Amino acid sequence: MKNDLLIKICMGTGGLAAGGSEVMDAFKKQLRVKGIKADISKHCSIHRVGCRGLCAKDVLVDIILNNVKTTYQFIKPYMVERIIEEHVINGNPVEEWAVTEDYHQFHNKQIKVVLSDCGNIDPEDIESYLNVGGYDALKQVISTMSPKDTIEIIKKSGLRGRGGAGFPTGVKWEICFKETSSQKYIICNADEGDPGAFMDRSVIEGNPHAVIEGMIIGAYSTGADKGYVYIRAEYPLAVERLKKALNQARQNKFLGKNILGKKFDFDIKIKLGAGAFVCGEETALIASIEGQRGMPRAKPPFPVYKGLWEKPTVINNVETLANVPYIIRNGAEWYSSFGTEKSKGTKVFALTGKIKNSGLIEVPMGIPLREIIYDIGGGIENNMAFKAVQTGGPSGGCIPADLLDIKVDYESLAQVGSIVGSGGMVVLDENDCMVNIAKFFLQFTQSESCGKCIPCRIGTKRLLEILERITCGKGREGDIELLEDLANDVKATSLCGLGQTAPNPILSTIRYFRDEYEAHITKKKCPAGVCKDLLSYVVIAEFCKGCGACKRVCPSSAISGEKKAVHKIDPDLCVKCGACFEACKFKAIGKG
């Protein structure tokens, strides 16, 4: 009983939603009740840890006993007592609750740089980060390297901006370094607005100090003495952990005046975003930090010459900055050994949608898409057929099944009409309608358009209207060509990245799924059975057992039928919500 015991409980947003803090309380209580406290309290500690990627299996708990780690999945508070009794006290892990093969498979093909400490260390404790080599890179940079040396390493590593555009980070730093100005700024862009992307949130929740360390190194290299983290208010946990981390960094003299005893001052402030997707765009972000409406302005001048309050400003994404300490510690060659010729290193993706192992992954650039979907992701949920994967969110595009073997890097994805973007990957299956997906993204960009320039303000609205009429069966001959034409014009004339990329989901779905558009327009049918107005639900008499499940869930009382007799749907009352379709256990509801 004198052995070391370490319990790690996943407490990111996913873990907490699944009941992470209740599980933690249960562990604390059980340890007390079982009297383990008396024996091993000195050696026993419970760590909250950030996201380790596989949130779909939360709450995940690591029990590390005698340096042997056992990971449990789907842990609920009531399970804790048995784990303590059988595993901790008697030394027999509870096999039936331990993670299954796919958990390991999920991790096997990943290479973790940014995420290497996420899920391992306690994000609210700087000691935990220091124990794994945290802030060593900063110490090394400040005591032995000039800003030029540091920039050289980052340039050599091939690190490119992970926010979407992929601009070489070292080059950006160098430009800023060369600008002569008494005041420079560095901004960490944590306004992760792409729906379906949560890399930045997870990194800040799991390892906020890596981001801070990267930012300090960035400030040292560029000559900035003030930093801002612009973070979404929708991420309360990340904000809280970042605040704590900043305070700890200040106490440890990593921030403030004369950092680590050298003549180098730098501090970081948090600016909360107020809910506008367009603020992910550099110039809009700057306007927002200055306290204005987040409307972009024309570039040039680029922010690195004239940014925040007209001063040279470097803006880096969370993941980009979190890479920096690891690159400095392990060397540029180590980092550039991952990835492809032009896209170096690793990239974090948020793998979601109709995929078995939905979660956060980090893979080397250039990995075939197929490996991500089938080896790491474990394939499609419910054994449905893969249809496409949407990358890059509202600025990106769809990659269809026959392109599954392409490599995932900046150049290859651009070639097929999509983008790496910030790293969202939403997997779609046969039940997803591609016109509907395009409409979803246009609804998003249209409502997030700032309204400054005409092509984006009115153009996205018109694009959406055309998509709406197609999905409700009022599509006209020539609508596809009209969409393409307007989409290209909006791309060419919009002021900022939002409008310039907003038509991408339309262009890419037309490119690969033109037949679906045509089916909607000419046959007035939605092949995937998604678009309500083109659907009707019927009871298939030979399968119906008369169980009444459909009748109970129907919100509009459109279903009638006696018990054990075949039911009927009244098409005039049916609101096509699909509840009956899902409720029926006998596949007796048909749609088409």
Next chain:
Amino acid sequence: MEKTLEKLYVDYENNEGNIISLLQDIQNEFGYIPEDAVNWFSVKLDIPASRFFGIATFYAQFHLAPRGKNIITTCCGTACHVKGSERLLNGLIKELDLPEGEHTTTDKEFTLEKVNCVGACSIAPVVIINKKVHGKVSADNLMKEVRKLKDKEVEK
């Protein structure tokens, strides 16, 4: 109100605030952005009220009218969308009996909001009820939760 505003003004001065942070503070204090507060600060800071209004209506975070006691936020990100968030939203509108085009129930008990993405995509669909994140939500579970809240109100 005056006292609270004075306090916010001091914070604003001390923390080199701007209009956005000020509006965030005002909303934290009152739950929404009252017109009087804007006018008070407009005079105090010599910033036109039109600018406050322009900013308050630009960002989704700000509310110009009081909200309900219970706030239900459905995530409408891509992952949640493909996993049926729209149906949850429609179910909630029906369950709460929301008037057309409104976000708050007439008795001011519930406010229903949409959010673009809370970044919890791997547990989609996600609904946040009074700041607690619920993942992998089904329509049944959600309605149960909402009814629980409704019953609480009745008990009171």
Next chain:
Amino acid sequence: MIDLKINGIPVSVPEGTTVLDAARFADIPIPTLCHHPKLSPYGGCRLCIVEIKGVPRPVTSCTTPVSAGMEVTTTNPNIEKLRRTILELLLSDHPNDCMVCEKAGDCTLQELAYFYGVRENRFAGERRIYTKRDGNPFLERDMEKCILCGKCVRICDEVQGVGAIDIAYRGFTAKVCPPFEKDLNCEFCGQCVSVCPTGALTGKMWGQKGRQKDIKEVDTTCQYCGCGCSLTLHVKRNEVIRVSSRENTINEGWLCPKGRFGYSFINSPERLTKPLIRISPKDKSEVKSQKSEKNSSLVTRHSSLFREASWDEALDLVASKFKKIKGKYGPDSIGGLASARCTNEENYLFQKFMRAAIGTNNVDHCARY
């Protein structure tokens, strides 16, 4: 000086000049809606896009500074197609009621639609529907016609320093409005009206008085105060129906509410056109009898009764009264107050008259107060 080529023509302009200004300097037209030479650059309408050799996408010429060796193309089929699409989009969200619009004939949007021949609209769809409200007597705001060029917001902020309006909301629902969408409550200088490229902002008193084609423009100087702003009176059938000011004037085209909207006195029926002499109370009985005979030369004004007189009679009367007062109480019992609305020469003559003819230094001027 920076040397560049626009449409193959060599142009030399000072550093910091925008491509748009350089083109205008070379007399090469580029259409714009949101640009104003005296306001900060905006880059919102996107009509001024040009192609620059080596730059992958079209850029707005109003925000791009020139650089040495730049090769600019301001027009080609691709650029014109993009401009046409932008106009089509704008007109798809516009009332298109030029037939009754105050601004017709003087409207940049109308002019561009004509030039680009936008007739059918491929993008017809939802339009913004706003009701007109504003109780003020000066500014008419028809926000359905607003194209959100932001010029009114910028002039109100950057030139007037008032900030009565700002752009609120966002995307398709963005609109220019006073705080909390209340009625406009400002100085009513009408500067916003002067820069509006469409019929969204007009003068209330302009309504149905006449459009640009009927107007004779008369340049004059404003007499309200000592600034001496240049005015351009818009005259139709000998009636001033609105006032504007040209950009290249001492006042740079800017005006105040009095200069812009205070012209109704010109054609007012209350305006004095002939000398009037007050009828003394003892003559009232006489008046009554005269009135019954419908004597039209009698005027009632401000509860007094006046009768029309000739200049000779009126001036004789004034002179005799002055003499009488001066004789009885001395010259210093008389004081003279002149008007800022007189010319310098008139004011000179007035003080000369007071000093030399009356014999007093009691002369003053309303502009002192």
